Amino acid sequence: MSDAVFVYSPALARFELSPDHPFKPERARLTFEMCSDRGLLTGDGVRVDEFIEEEEGVLERWHTAEYISLLERAESGSEIDVEMLHHGLGTAENPVFKGVYTYSKLAATASVLAARAVAAGGSAFNPCGGFHHAHRDRASGFCYVNDAVIAILELRRMGLRVAYVDIDAHHGDGVQEAFYDDPDVLAISVHESGRTLFPWGGFEKESGAGSAKGYNINVPLEPETDDNVFMFLFSEIVMDALGLFQPEVVVGTFGTDTFATDPLTHLKMTNNGYIDAVAMLRSRFPRIAALGGGGYNIENTVRSWTLLFAELAGREIEGGYGGALGGVLLGDPSIVGSDLRDMHVYTTGKAHDEIRERSEALIEWYRGEIRPILA
Numbered sequence: 001m002s003d004a005v006f007v008y009s010p011a012l013a014r015f016e017l018s019p020d021h022p023f024k025p026e027r028a029r030l031t032f033e034m035c036s037d038r039g040l041l042t043g044d045g046v047r048v049d050e051f052i053e054e055e056e057g058v059l060e061r062w063h064t065a066e067y068i069s070l071l072e073r074a075e076s077g078s079e080i081d082v083e084m085l086h087h088g089l090g091t092a093e094n095p096v097f098k099g100v101y102t103y104s105k106l107a108a109t110a111s112v113l114a115a116r117a118v119a120a121g122g123s124a125f126n127p128c129g130g131f132h133h134a135h136r137d138r139a140s141g142f143c144y145v146n147d148a149v150i151a152i153l154e155l156r157r158m159g160l161r162v163a164y165v166d167i168d169a170h171h172g173d174g175v176q177e178a179f180y181d182d183p184d185v186l187a188i189s190v191h192e193s194g195r196t197l198f199p200w201g202g203f204e205k206e207s208g209a210g211s212a213k214g215y216n217i218n219v220p221l222e223p224e225t226d227d228n229v230f231m232f233l234f235s236e237i238v239m240d241a242l243g244l245f246q247p248e249v250v251v252g253t254f255g256t257d258t259f260a261t262d263p264l265t266h267l268k269m270t271n272n273g274y275i276d277a278v279a280m281l282r283s284r285f286p287r288i289a290a291l292g293g294g295g296y297n298i299e300n301t302v303r304s305w306t307l308l309f310a311e312l313a314g315r316e317i318e319g320g321y322g323g324a325l326g327g328v329l330l331g332d333p334s335i336v337g338s339d340l341r342d343m344h345v346y347t348t349g350k351a352h353d354e355i356r357e358r359s360e361a362l363i364e365w366y367r368g369e370i371r372p373i374l375a
């Protein structure tokens, strides 16, 4: 049986972008600890890849020399200049902090290690990755370097057929950009519509260029989209496209900022739809390099990533629904023996009907415009 590998760097989890920054690398440590408490990191079929040092040359695989040298100059955390700002470094969303260069190299290394574990036949999870907004020469949206692109390139270098599946609430624009004219990588992003959320793009018409037309699939979601509509689109578009493309391995950005509890977005999912989607994906394509991504309700993110690792490892988690207490929206992990799953939340009434209608139109569009190219 192949291993599910938890890729973990304690050094990486200790960084802080700024005290009040919503992106918290410590989520990786908390997830590691919860997985450990739940017995998910020991026994048959699981392995922890703990590492301390970054791999040299890892950023050079994708980023420009100029941008890497700026990151290196930002390492002290005390210097910001106009050139850095021009490349997105030193802004409120991407502050310059002590160790930013080391942090970037460690994050990219973690995803390369995850890619190698998947190349060897298993699945892997790097909770401090999925930095899908980073551009080749510019930081963006809390992302300094694009570890997802670097992981895909690592797998391509080994001759594997790769699909990228991004279910973070934000459009995976940096990954789209990297493979937009490459028909050898199928890139799919399911995200809140660019009409209402950063990075303000990711519309279905952005579907790849030249010979890669059809190999970049965007599935924009309306605000208030719940688990039901998400699963409908995931099975009808994402799973269908993957079935036609037949990847050997999947790189996934599995952010949890699609949840109703997330403070930065407008979707209404729970970790039920999230895990059901991952389970559906794994049932057909078990070799998954899972990268963390966003998730700004820390507590909900940590529970959901624990469920994610359990799913990758094929382990059941014992217990009932803690959230079944009257009026409580979410499962309470402090209740001994309670499940890690959320209570179900559904969008109803007129909003539901409109979202459902829009989803059906999107599926029609996929079947008319994209599917014939992939088939």
Ligand SMILES: [Zn+2]
Pocket: 168, 169, 170, 255, 257, 293, 294, 295
């Ligand atoms: Zn996000």
